[in-house]
Amino acid sequence: xxxxxxxxxxxxxxxxxxxxxxxxxxxxxxxxxxxxxxxxxxxxxxxxxxxxxxxxxxxxxxxxxxxxxxxxxxxxxxxxxxxxxxxxxxxxxxxxxxxxxxx
Amino acid sequence: xxxxxxxxxxxxxxxxxxxxxxxxxxxxxxxxxxxxxxxxxxxxxxxxxxxxxxxxxxxxxxxxxxxxxxxxxxxxxxxxxxxxxxxxxxxxxxxxxxxxxxxxxxxxxxxxxxxxxxxxxxxxxx
Numbered sequence: 001x002x003x004x005x006x007x008x009x010x011x012x013x014x015x016x017x018x019x020x021x022x023x024x025x026x027x028x029x030x031x032x033x034x035x036x037x038x039x040x041x042x043x044x045x046x047x048x049x050x051x052x053x054x055x056x057x058x059x060x061x062x063x064x065x066x067x068x069x070x071x072x073x074x075x076x077x078x079x080x081x082x083x084x085x086x087x088x089x090x091x092x093x094x095x096x097x098x099x100x101x102x103x
Numbered sequence: 104x105x106x107x108x109x110x111x112x113x114x115x116x117x118x119x120x121x122x123x124x125x126x127x128x129x130x131x132x133x134x135x136x137x138x139x140x141x142x143x144x145x146x147x148x149x150x151x152x153x154x155x156x157x158x159x160x161x162x163x164x165x166x167x168x169x170x171x172x173x174x175x176x177x178x179x180x181x182x183x184x185x186x187x188x189x190x191x192x193x194x195x196x197x198x199x200x201x202x203x204x205x206x207x208x209x210x211x212x213x214x215x216x217x218x219x220x221x222x223x224x225x226x227x228x229x
């Protein structure tokens with residue numbers, strides 16, 4: 001089974017910061033990776049699929065890149081509403097999550 | 104409005120059963136793979152099961168195989184999860200989700216969950 005490892009697990013940042021989260025796959029998965037945002041008590045929200053395709057309605061400050069075994073989610077300028085937990089996912093496997101908190 | 108609404112959660116004793124339902128609206132339900140994803144309290148997301156558009160293919164995480172059954176009724180725009188022999192470790196919020204599936208030649212390469220319900224809580228405890 002494929003394992004997905006996110007880093008860091010926790011990130012403290014300020015409004016306006018550029019933030020990058022990494023997701024590493026235990027074996028090559030081409031570009032078959034999605035990213036989600038989840039706020040406390042809410043359902044996850046799809047941000048990006050196919051590694052770099054922005055889901056409709058998602059702000060352009062979010063971007064994804066990578067292929068094979070290493071992928072990144074970048075928030076170009078962190079906004080107050082972006083403080084949340086982020087997950088990567090491929091088929092039936094999710095990463096363990098990255099919590100982004102206010103510095 | 105595209106919407107998924109789960110129901111059927113609650114408190115059940117270990118070894119008991121529960122049936123979750125998910126009502127879909129605002130899209131052509133029969134055109135999509137559908138999934139159940141769960142989240143234990145304070146933990147991350149865990150995919151539970153998938154079902155193909157016509158119900159002909161079903162997939163499960165190993166920990167629920169033989170205990171949970173996913174099904175759908177396209178005439179009623181509804182997804183179900185029958186959960187038997189429940190264990191404490193099944194305690195979680197259960198979400199239904201619409202799947203964007205990239206499949207060909209009998210294999211699926213990618214699932215992305217683009218629409219989620221609000222979730223229903225299942226607590227397994229004596």
